[in-house]
Amino acid sequence: MERNKSGPVLVIIGAFAFIISLFVLLPLNYILSLLSMFGSVVLIGIGVAFAKGVDKTLDPPREECYYCNGSGKVEGETCPRCGGTGLARPDD
Numbered sequence: 001m002e003r004n005k006s007g008p009v010l011v012i013i014g015a016f017a018f019i020i021s022l023f024v025l026l027p028l029n030y031i032l033s034l035l036s037m038f039g040s041v042v043l044i045g046i047g048v049a050f051a052k053g054v055d056k057t058l059d060p061p062r063e064e065c066y067y068c069n070g071s072g073k074v075e076g077e078t079c080p081r082c083g084g085t086g087l088a089r090p091d092d
Contacts, residue, residue, distance in 0.1 A: 007051030014043030063088060 021036035048054075064070030065088050067081035078084040 004051060004053065007047045007049070010043050010047030010050065012047075014040045014047060017043065065089075 017040035018037055021033045021040060025033035025036055065072075065079060065082035065086055068074050068079035068086065070086040072079050072082065072084040072086040074080070079086070082089065
């Protein structure tokens with residue numbers, strides 16, 4: 001599944017797990033309920049990040065310049081992003 005489509009699913013699962021841990025596990029075992037609530041809040045946060053597209057930094061960094069696709073040239077001239085090396089800058 002794509003990240004944009006799996007995000008809302010994770011949010012729903014996290015919300016359901018939070019409600020279950022709040023109303024079912026809390027009266028039974030306090031520590032287990034707290035751990036379950038923490039896990040469900042993390043699921044909700046990851047789901048929202050996936051749905052909003054904030055998770056782009058989770059992708060592995062590219063070794064080639066994204067502007068010229070590693071060729072070092074854009075429309076016959078030196079790439080202004082990488083200076084003609086074709087390598088990605090450290091801040092990319």
